[in-house]
Amino acid sequence: MAKQKIEITNLDLRLIDFFRRTFIPFARFSIFLIFFWFGFIKLLGLSPASPLAEALTAKTVGMQYFDALFYVLAVIECVIGILFLFPKATRIVIPLLMFHMLIVCSPLVLVPEYTWQQFGVPTLEGQYIIKNAVVVATAIGIAASTRPLSLKR
Numbered sequence: 001m002a003k004q005k006i007e008i009t010n011l012d013l014r015l016i017d018f019f020r021r022t023f024i025p026f027a028r029f030s031i032f033l034i035f036f037w038f039g040f041i042k043l044l045g046l047s048p049a050s051p052l053a054e055a056l057t058a059k060t061v062g063m064q065y066f067d068a069l070f071y072v073l074a075v076i077e078c079v080i081g082i083l084f085l086f087p088k089a090t091r092i093v094i095p096l097l098m099f100h101m102l103i104v105c106s107p108l109v110l111v112p113e114y115t116w117q118q119f120g121v122p123t124l125e126g127q128y129i130i131k132n133a134v135v136v137a138t139a140i141g142i143a144a145s146t147r148p149l150s151l152k153r
Helices: 002-043 050-059 063-084 087-105 124-130 132-144
Strands: 116-118
Touching: 002 063, 002 132, 050 063, 063 087, 087 132, 124 132
Parallel strands: none
Antiparallel strands: none
């Protein structure tokens, strides 16, 4: 029984070590994949988020700006994705990501008719937006792994 406990403990330690070593690279690639892919399909005019983006634009700055703003958003998403692949870009990409999140999460408040079926029950679009909390948490984990400037040389 004691030997079995040692083997399980050893396996547990090895798994924890594996996850510590692979979390940051996997997290960086995952954010790249999501942002680059979603930005790219926006650039191609294939994004299912277009109606929601149109509603947000109409409610805020006006539809005359939709095409330009949607294109800029798509490019920013691609850039965010690419920057996450480079650890030295972390201090640049984290604020860019947070600014992006303010924009893409704003429909929860600004166009609730697209994001909520009723109080506390999101639409599919609302669920899509709320899941950005996982992206933010992952980005925080990446930022937390960044070495402080005072320790670099």
